[in-house]
Each structure stands twice: as structure tokens, then as C-alpha cells.
Amino acid sequence: MCDVYEDEGVANDPHPLTRHLQQLTERARAFDRRRPLAWDVLLTGFFVVAAGIDYMGDGWRNIAANTDLPDWLILVLTLGMSVPLLWRRSRPMTVLAVMVGFGAVNSATGALLQVALVQLIVLFNIALRLPLRTLGWAGLLTTAPVVVGSIRFPRGSWDQQVVPQVWAYAIVALLGIAVRSRQDYTRALVERAHQLEVERDQQARLSAAAERTRIAREMHDIIGHNLSVITGLADGGKYAAAKSPERAAQALDAIGSTSRQALAELRRLLDVLREEAPEAAELAPQPALTDLDRLIDGVRAAGLPVRGTFHGHADSMPQGQQLTVYRVVQEALTNTMKHAGAGVTATVDVAYAEDGVTVSVTDTGRAGPRGAPSTDAGAGAGAGRGLTGMRERTALYAGTLEAGPRPHPEQGWQVRLHLPRTSAPLASKEPAQ
Known part of the structure; x- marks a missing residue:
């Protein structure tokens, strides 16, 4: 030869x-x-x-x-x-x-x-x-x-x-x-x-824009959620300091743990952006469905009562879909902590079926400041970055997302996600990270 x-x-x-x-x-x-x-x-x-x-x-x-x-x-x-x-x-x-x-x-x-x-x-x-x-x-x-x-x-x-x-x-x-x-x-x-x-140059620019969007979405999910948790813990520790110093110390410990976790995730994300030796960046698994319990515990420790229910089993759901479900639940709970007001409770319901996974996150807070209801995955131009990121992740796997106030006479906000069972993201979209 x-x-x-x-x-x-x-x-x-x-x-x-x-x-x-x-x-x-x-x-x-x-x-x-x-x-x-x-x-x-x-x-x-x-x-x-x-x-x-x-x-x-x-x-x-x-x-x-x-x-x-x-x-x-x-x-x-x-x-x-x-x-x-x-x-x-x-x-x-x-x-x-x-x-x-x-x-x-x-x-x-x-x-x-x-x-x-x-x-x-x-x-x-x-x-x-x-x-x-x-x-x-x-x-x-x-x-x-x-x-x-x-x-x-x-x-x-x-x-x-x-x-x-x-x-x-x-x-x-x-x-x-x-x-x-x-x-x-x-x-x-x-x-x-x-x-x-x-x-080629246009494709490079489009790829760079898509990568910037992905990075912005990841940083929003990581920083936004953890800062909301830290804020809730700090407010709770402030009120508990005078009456129960032990509860205040627990809040400070939780703040330190959440901050270190956020810093570690942010460092891993930024390491990928470094030009020198990108292959040496620390590789860690992305959050999956098994991490939902820890996510709910962290939000509950920040002062938001959350009840989680799970039906069925994930049955080797693709990692990208698991990350999408995790980020949607994370963003929904973050919005509840930021916008729902005081005295609010939340519920996370995850149901696995043969045709896919359905997730529902509801709370009993006020709904007005979070934007108008929408069932279109491409809508929401007036909504915040969080809802936009949820819709982008959902569209990546041909899913549906409904976000809006709960039907009258119930009070509060509801986010409902359905992802059909699939093995890969749509080819026309960027891969989930």
C-alpha cells in the first residue's frame, strides 16, 4: 500500500x-x-x-x-x-x-x-x-x-x-x-x-453566537439559582440571628456550601472557555434527574417549602434530556423564590411514562410579575431570560412548555414541561450542555 x-x-x-x-x-x-x-x-x-x-x-x-x-x-x-x-x-x-x-x-x-x-x-x-x-x-x-x-x-x-x-x-x-x-x-x-x-466564516460566527447563547444560559441557570438560594438563606439567617443563633449558624453553613458549589460549577464552565489546554479542563457530569432531590433540599433549606413527588422511573433517559428537566425545575423554583412573595409553597411533580417525561412545578404565590402565560415554545419575547432559556431547552428535544398563572380560582404560577422519549436532540439545534 x-x-x-x-x-x-x-x-x-x-x-x-x-x-x-x-x-x-x-x-x-x-x-x-x-x-x-x-x-x-x-x-x-x-x-x-x-x-x-x-x-x-x-x-x-x-x-x-x-x-x-x-x-x-x-x-x-x-x-x-x-x-x-x-x-x-x-x-x-x-x-x-x-x-x-x-x-x-x-x-x-x-x-x-x-x-x-x-x-x-x-x-x-x-x-x-x-x-x-x-x-x-x-x-x-x-x-x-x-x-x-x-x-x-x-x-x-x-x-x-x-x-x-x-x-x-x-x-x-x-x-x-x-x-x-x-x-x-x-x-x-x-x-x-x-x-x-x-x-465558513458565517458558520463560524453562527457557531460562536450559539455557543455564547449556550454559555449565557448555563451561567444564568447556575448563578441565578444559587444566588437566589443564598439570598433566601441570608434573609432567613438575618431574622433567626436574634432569636435562634443556632439556626443562623446553620444558614451561614448552607450559604457557604451553596457558594462553594456555585463557584465550582462556574469554574468548570469558565475552564472550557480558556484557550490554553482546553482538554485539561476539569470534566464533571452535568446535573441529572438523580440530583433533583438535592436541588429540592437546597431550595427548601433556603426557606421555600417544596414538596416533590416522582412517578415511574427514568429508564436510561438521555443525559441531555435529564439536564433539560433539571434546568427547567431549577429555573422554575428560582423564579418562585424571586417573584412569588412571602408565605409561598411549591410542588414539583415528575412523571415518567412510555411516551416521555412530564414535569409540573407549581406554587401558590403571585403570578403577575413573571409575565403572561404562553404555550408556544418560540414565544415569550417579553419574558425574562429564564423563561427564554427554558423554552430553548424544551425546543431542543421537540418538547412542549407551558408557563403561566394557574387557572382560576387557584392562585399562583405553573410551569409544565413534556419531553417525548428520544435519543438525540434535533439536528437543526445546538447540542445540549
Whole structure:
């Protein structure tokens, strides 16, 4: 297997000569892109000088059909078929028409100057940049001098004079089309790469925004709940200090324990955000359904009477769903402690069934400050961050959440959650943490 891969690597490696030619071609293209006028002047100057040498050295007489032509006519034809090459980019069809006109005179007089082949460069430029319909007209135009020469000075059969020239024009045109197709393909690849880069950056921004939302939700659940518990314990300890110092000491112990727990959870969350050695961050299991009893005990110790009832068994419910249930119960009890007022009791009811889990958290406090009732998981724009986080977690597992005042004549607030039994969160959502 290794030999095969090595052979493939050698086969795919370009030859040094090929690589050198590619580098030279790229340099020429780069120079052309930077200074197109300078390149055109150099190209035109080269052919003007070459044609001038042919004119001054009388080399043209070696293949001319008529060697008795005046020098001024040869000079005019030489310049007329070479100088227009300077404008081959801006006005290619005009340049070709001028060259073909001088070429027709060149064939008709029998001069047969080789500089007439320069029009192939213009034909290549037309095939490279202009529509194919224009290329067809240009091909017909270039055959005019050939036809004139074959009629004026026939040499053998007409096809021996016309067909080779037509084939030369066709090959140049096909070469221009091939280069054009290659350039279009390269531009398409570059554009596609640019689009992929933009999409990658957008995806990175969306992922970062989703991660910030997840972190904000986790920090809200951790800090908000524990601070509410600490506040309740501190208020209770303040009133108990005068009458029962022992109860005050118990409240202080509970405050210390809750603070350390909150600090530990917050430290674990922040360790994940550190850039250096993220794999070294402490890994601890997220809260699960088995931690609900401890959660209820902590809220009860903070001064809120809570009664918890459980029906059925979790039966290996996925960790993400367990975390969702835990956070919803936590947030519901936190809202009760913050908004329900004094003398309030709460009830947590968790029921496991074959179709999923249903959770109900009710209290007997006032309902007004906590927002309007809603059964839509995407609603609640005017609600607080806590209700929004509960709805986001619920929607992650295609569940339903109802949060609002209890029906008349009952008093208080109710949060009802139902999560269907599933093994994974929705693919369109971020994974639960």
C-alpha cells in the first residue's frame, strides 16, 4: 500500500521542466496583468522589428509571387499588418479588419509578406475574449486574403492553397477557446472557494453566537439559582440571628456550601472557555434527574417549602434530556423564590411514562410579575431570560412548555414541561450542555 501511494505521489509530481515553464507562464501573466500597455508595446514592437528586418533585407522576395513591387508599397504593407497589433485588446475586430484589408492587398499584389500571419494573434485574442458568434465572423473575414491570393496567383489546385490556411485559423481559434474555457473554469473555482470561505466564516460566527447563547444560559441557570438560594438563606439567617443563633449558624453553613458549589460549577464552565489546554479542563457530569432531590433540599433549606413527588422511573433517559428537566425545575423554583412573595409553597411533580417525561412545578404565590402565560415554545419575547432559556431547552428535544398563572380560582404560577422519549436532540439545534 505504501509503495502504491509513493508511486502515485511521484506520478502526480510535475516534471522540473514543466514546473519551470509554469512559473515562466505565471510570471508573464502577472506582468501582463500589472502593465498591459507595456506588454502590448513589447509584443507589437517585436513583430514590427521582425517585419522590418524582412523588408530591409529583401527576404520577402524569396517567397513573393511578384518581386517587382516598389519598396514603398512593401513598407506600407509591413507597417499596416504589424502596427495595428497594438490595439488588439481594445478594438480587436477593427484591428482584424484593417489587417485583413492590407492582407488582401498583400495577396493581390503577390508580395505574400509573412507578417500577414500576425493576424492569427488577433484571431486568438477574439476567441479568448469575444462571443463565439463574433469569432465566426472573424474566421470568415480572415479567409478573404487567402481566397484573393489563390485566385490571383494560383499554385496547383485551390484546396492546396486555401485548406491549409483555413486549418491554421481553425486551430488558433480552438486554442483560444480552450484557453478561455480553462480561464473560466479557474475563475469558477476561485469564486467557489471564495463562497466557501464566506460560508465558513458565517458558520463560524453562527457557531460562536450559539455557543455564547449556550454559555449565557448555563451561567444564568447556575448563578441565578444559587444566588437566589443564598439570598433566601441570608434573609432567613438575618431574622433567626436574634432569636435562634443556632439556626443562623446553620444558614451561614448552607450559604457557604451553596457558594462553594456555585463557584465550582462556574469554574468548570469558565475552564472550557480558556484557550490554553482546553482538554485539561476539569470534566464533571452535568446535573441529572438523580440530583433533583438535592436541588429540592437546597431550595427548601433556603426557606421555600417544596414538596416533590416522582412517578415511574427514568429508564436510561438521555443525559441531555435529564439536564433539560433539571434546568427547567431549577429555573422554575428560582423564579418562585424571586417573584412569588412571602408565605409561598411549591410542588414539583415528575412523571415518567412510555411516551416521555412530564414535569409540573407549581406554587401558590403571585403570578403577575413573571409575565403572561404562553404555550408556544418560540414565544415569550417579553419574558425574562429564564423563561427564554427554558423554552430553548424544551425546543431542543421537540418538547412542549407551558408557563403561566394557574387557572382560576387557584392562585399562583405553573410551569409544565413534556419531553417525548428520544435519543438525540434535533439536528437543526445546538447540542445540549
